[in-house]
Amino acid sequence: MTRLNVLDSSFLIAENRETPMHTGGVSLYSYPKGVDKRKFLNGLKEILLAGTDLRPMFNQRLSNNLLSKANLTFSWEQDQDFDIEYHIRHSALPRPGRYRELFALISRLHSTLLDRNRPLWEMHLIEGLAGNQFATYLKTHHCMLDGVAAMHLTDSMLSASNRGRVNQSPLSLEAWEHYKKKNLATRKAVSASSSDIKSLADKLTEQIGSGKNLAQAVMKYANVWLGGNPALNAPWHAVPRSIISSEVTGSRRFVAQSWPYQRIRAAGRALGGTLNDAVLAMCAGGLRRYLLQSGALPNKPLKAMVPISLRVEGDLESSNAVGFIVANLATHLEDPGERFTTIRESMLAGKELYSGLSAGEAELFTQIAMSPMVISKLLSLEKALPAFNLVISNVPGPKKKMYWNGARLDGIYPASIVVHGQSLNITLVSYGDQLDFGIIACRRSLPSIQRLLDCLEDTLSEMEEFAGLV
Incomplete structure (x- = not known):
């Protein structure tokens, strides 16, 4: 088990029904020219579902011990009943599919607490937007990721070219290790980390x-x-x-x-x-x-x-x-x-x-x-x-402008706490x-x-x- 540090734990201590402590991000995309929209989205969903060996915390849940229940200390443990199809979801907007309908859906999704009996995240693929667009909504507990860490996760699924293709789930450990080697120095962080944080x-x-x-x-x-x-x-x-x-x-x-x-x-x-x-x-x-x-x-x-x-x-x-x-x-x-x-x-x-x-x-x-x-x-x-x-x-x-398997990223809109x-x-x-x-x-x-x-x-x-x- 990996113990959470003081700052990460504070988001769990502060959480209740009225004050959920998750953050979210809405990403807008334009479909590649000439694609079958339903097939294209289903292909993206299959990539997301393909991840088996996921990066830390995405297949871990909070330890269900007495100290955790008392909000004293928190630790991550492997979720033995992990079901990725619970976390990857596919939604459709009602017509006419304006931003108003999208914002109404995000407002509802962002209002609900994450289930502490499962890994603390969800990702929604959203179709039905007008103007040749679709969207994603990623929801993670703040004890898992801050804004910068969430941007690294988003960036790991994108390419600077509309011809770039990412066939690994961005949630997989393999994709995460590849992203780190490609973009950043491999030196170990000298700051606090989830694996060696001290009290x-x-x-x-x-x-x-x-x-x-x-x-x-x-x-x-x-x-x-x-x-x-x-x-x-x-x-x-x-x-x-x-x-x-x-x-x-x-x-x-x-x-x-x-x-x-x-x-x-x-x-x-x-x-x-x-x-x-x-x-x-x-x-x-x-x-x-x-x-x-x-x-x-x-x-x-x-x-x-x-x-x-x-x-x-x-x-x-x-x-x-x-x-x-x-x-x-x-x-x-x-x-x-x-x-x-x-x-x-x-x-x-x-x-x-x-x-x-x-x-x-x-x-x-x-x-x-x-x-x-x-x-x-x-x-x-x-x-x-x-x-x-x-x-x-x-x-x-x-x-610079980025693409997800050919779909142009049009905007990244955070939803916080x-x-x-x-x-x-x-x-x-x-x-x-x-x-x-x-x-x-x-x-x-x-x-x-x-x-x-x-x-x-x-x-x-x-x-x-x-x-x-x-």
């Missing part, structure tokens, strides 16, 4: 020599509460209540849209910041508009948790290797220039917090900073004392010349979340106008 107590002992750096980072967070460094933001500090900070149900609403990469990047550069600054400003302005339309804009600025990757180059084995920055979204400011400057300064302060830490120290600091969130969850305090208002995440994807106190999540993937936004929300708390897409477009236009680009 937090061991790490504290191991890191004792670099405890000074860690203590300084913790003190910087503590100093925020004392009024120092106004640009740095910390969890729970000055987090306003809003309709986003509400209690959630298990029902979800998913919407998605793409924007040109260069358009957003140009706006960020013109305003003196980065692409990520521009994305955050676009989200901030969109949220401000959405909340104003709802008559629910708080007087204080919304705070967003922005994940940052701590994954060491060449590390394909870690389930989760992620830290976070708390960004001030400046939603109380009407002026788009002032809002952008505030966001940029808060991100610079957050990056500076991690700049003096090694990869191991940064990982340990993240576990320390996140541990109160787990305690808050166990004590049911997350609704009254939210650590932040929402999560905004940017995951790097393929840099919402919890009590944070009923909205915005995650985007960079793919080729576009940025693909996936938005997931609690259906009861934010029933008209599709309006946010228009608000995002209006905000980007406002940024371009302010920067003199139009």
Whole structure:
């Protein structure tokens, strides 16, 4: 058996019917020209079902021991009754097969818990889309994969050529080993891995020599509460209540849209910041508009948790290797220039917090900073004392157009997690010349979340106008 580390286990501890802890990804494809669509999809399904010796965790389930049932420790064990046909599923949309019907299906699929008696994943092939398209929806528990690891899995089934063919299941161990040898260094990850992860107590002992750096980072967070460094933001500090900070149900609403990469990047550069600054400003302005339309804009600025990757180059084995920055979204400011400057300064302060830490120290600091969130969850305090208002995440994807056995990949749209106190999540993937936004929300708390897409477009236009680009 392989024991899960502290960060991976936290997603299992935090899970219940209202707050599933799985993530998902919707990939849109265009059929190759002239193919029989039914035969083509059946061929893809046969490839997916052909995997017998699967990569770790995809044919493993959580150990059903007393410690696991008590949510104390978790371990992976081989599923002796593994049935791949349970996990690979084929669905069809009702006519007319618009994105509206696709989003409704994804909303329903993303609302249901994964069965802990089985390996914690599902993959759906979805036909019936208009416009010569089909889709896939991959759903994995966050204790298995973070966003970067999920992108590696997606990338392993793709080719840069429309003539490329992958006849191995991307879930198979053989395909996974081939992908690692082809794309990344074979050196063993020096970061935490699912096979050799040590407990937090061991790490504290191991890191004792670099405890000074860690203590300084913790003190910087503590100093925020004392009024120092106004640009740095910390969890729970000055987090306003809003309709986003509400209690959630298990029902979800998913919407998605793409924007040109260069358009957003140009706006960020013109305003003196980065692409990520521009994305955050676009989200901030969109949220401000959405909340104003709802008559629910708080007087204080919304705070967003922005994940940052701590994954060491060449590390394909870690389930989760992620830290976070708390960004001030400046939603109380009407002026788009002032809002952008505030966001940029808060991100610079957050990056500076991690700049003096090694990869191991940064990982340990993240576990320390996140541990109160787990305690808050166990004590049911997350609704009254939210650590932040929402999560905004940017995951790097393929840099050029890709194909799955000749089918062109048109977009990759993430569907992430919402919890009590944070009923909205915005995650985007960079793919080729576009940025693909996936938005997931609690259906009861934010029933008209599709309006946010228009608000995002209006905000980007406002940024371009302010920067003199139009």
